[in-house]
Amino acid sequence: MKIYNTLTKEKEEFKPREPGKVSIYVCGPTTYNFIHLGNARSFIFFDTVRRYFRYRGYEVRYVQNFTDMDDKIINRAWEEKENPLFLAEKYVQAYFYDAQALNIQKADIHPKVSQHIPEIIDLIKVLIEKKHAYLVDQDVYFDIATFADYGKLSGRNLDFIQAGARVEVDVRKKNPLDFALWKAAKPGEPFWESPWGLGRPGWHIECTTMALKYLGSGFDIHGGGNDLIFPHHENEIAQAEAATGQPFAHYWIHSGYLTVNQEKMSKSLGNYFLVREILKKFPPETVRFFLLSTHYRSPQDFSEENLNNAARGLERLKTSIILLQEALARFGWSDTSQSSNHKFQTTESEAAFLATLNKLESDFVVAMEDDFNTALALSKLFDLAREVNTYLTQRPETKNQQSEELARVALVKAKELFGSFNEVLGIFKTDVRGDIVLERSFQEKDALVEPLINLIIRLRQEARVKKDWVSADKIRNSLKELGIVLEDTPTGVRWKYKEDNGPVISGAGS
């Protein structure tokens, strides 16, 4: 497997620290508000990375933190006249709500800064003892001059960094780029006791501490968005390696930005869309599908048009899955618990179909092995859909028993492929057996809808039997205006909600 490593700026062969095991630390949100779609892009991508490793049989230890103590949170709490930790916890829960909707699985460990103050203090002590940090009044700063490798991740040459170009330099620091490990509490701010007085951790030390605690030095993968490369991850490396004398993380993976009109979606620009707002207009599988349809390191532009485009593409996939499920049910093959390995004389079309399926499976793996190329992997899903559809439409009605059996094996295999691809990409919800569950619509809320539509369909069928095409078409067209699509098939009528959205969401999130 090849992974692009920000540290070396090259695609490298992935070699785990321990065979068969992968340790991953991903920087989670600072919980002072709801997550937006740009955040979701990163979280969904790393969730997919984790799923893929598992699919490949690795034992994965996945850690994603919450930064629940930080200036932003304090400021926000001040504005809302709320306790900072209480406010942070509120948004932690909000994160889980949004993440679950997007099929982002919970990490094995979700450590919080507020729960790791003693460990953080211990690490700062070590840095002071080793002369990598110094005390100014009641603040503690990291002394970057003592860490020769400073800048190795972000490719920064210290001589050229225009310190203070955009932010006022704290003259008490030895070097403008020195950063706080511990900050003395100002009146009214939350604080913990420390050897240096009452205060709280600086921004970067918490991730270093928690990554070292749960994964240890030299763990496999550290990830986050592009915007964390500098200074956050640069500083994490400095702290960790200065303190331990060992390499911190092996592979550094950074996801590209989600943009709006080519500009980075960001809180400061105000051009962001909250996940929960988007999910009011688009089903979560559409959102996840869209975010995985571009390679993770490329910028991806968000727009309603692009999401609608994704929705129509997804529709094709869903149709194929439905056709397959219907076929399996029709042939009485819905029980897929045991796929047999009979020796049978192969029938040409079935054998070719099966061979194609096997090829697709390996293609999918090849795509993911190449630096997690989810866009390419997704195209294998479309190939799979086409192969399934083609086989289903071309399959002769009468078959001998051997080809029947082979057909069953092939179709079950196709179903399993949809299932395992989805296990990695996480687009569709699944049931306990891991089978894809296609809900008619994310916005289906009324239990009456289903029986009512079935009633209308029956009435229309009566009209069709009488060849009353005028009435039949009138019903179908009227339903379509309501966003409900009818499809007459040889085996009955199928209905579904129209997937794409017309009007554009106006305005950004708050």
Added chain:
RNA sequence: GGCGGCAUAGCCAAGUGGUAAGGCAGCGGUCUGCAAAACCGUUAUCCCCCGGUUCGAAUCCGGGUGCCGCCUCCA
């Protein structure tokens, strides 16, 4: 000023030396009472521009143009 990214058909998008995946939209056909869905066929002589290396480049090198990002908190 330093560092970095992106530019592929109407739209989205993969592709880092071997002669342009996939999706959406469009067009023609099959199927259908008509549709829809599905299937078949079709849609970039060319990958921002100029030059170079090579038998061969969207892919490598040099130069240029445009857009964006980081250097302050942001996934």
